[in-house]
Amino acid sequence: MKISLMLNGTKIEREIAPDLLLIDFVREEGCYSVKRGCETSGCGLCTVFLDEKPVLSCSVLAARADGHAVTTLEGLQKEAEEFGAFIADQGAEQCGFCNPGMIMNAIALFRENPDPTEEEMKEYLAGNLCRCSGYEGQLRGMKAFLEYKKQGGAV
Ligand code: FES
Ligand code: FES
Structure with missing residues (x-):
């Protein structure tokens, strides 16, 4: 079957197998930030945005993205770098494997709710x-980032 979609702002038209997963589609297109962890919707490593909403690409068929916009971390470089610096500052990044998924979901949260409480942050990132970590560093990084935004830091 043929699908047509926007991937990080670029139009892509391709023949795909009907059972191709979105994670495999985006990786075949060079988006290697999207990682394979559990493949059972349990780790968040494979998070991408489908029309601005975070989805687990290991559990979504590429065919579902037909006619839609898909964004990976490669398409969010500016936001990701800005926020990622706060995570790194807190020493939260150890092996770094979870980082892309964590950053995607944090960006989704900040877009949805620019002033989340600690409970809301924990809830949003529960997946x-x-x-490597106890999530404390990531939480500190998120709070420091939000404080910076409140002080007028530009995205
Ligand atoms: S690979 Fe773990 S949620 Fe998709
Ligand atoms: S899994 Fe290693 S830093 Fe999160």
Whole structure:
């Protein structure tokens, strides 16, 4: 079957197998930030935006993205770099494997709710597993980033 979609702002038309997963589609298109962890919707590593909403690309068929816009971390470089610096500052990044998924979901949260409480942050990121840390560094990084935005830091 043929699908047509926008991937990080670029139109892509391609023949695909009907059972191709979105994670495999975007990786075949060079978006290697999208990682394969559990493949059972449990770790958040494969998060992409489908029309601005975070979805787990290991659980979505590429065919579902037909006619829609898909964004990966490669398409969010500016936001990701700005926020990622706050995570790095807190020493939260250890092996870094969970980082792209975590950053995608944090950006989605900030877009949806620019002033989340700690509970809301924890709830939103509950689907992102990190094997190296206790999530404290990531939370501190998120709070520091939000404080910076309140002080007028530009996106
Ligand atoms: S690989 Fe998709 S949620 Fe873990
Ligand atoms: S820093 Fe290693 S999995 Fe999160």
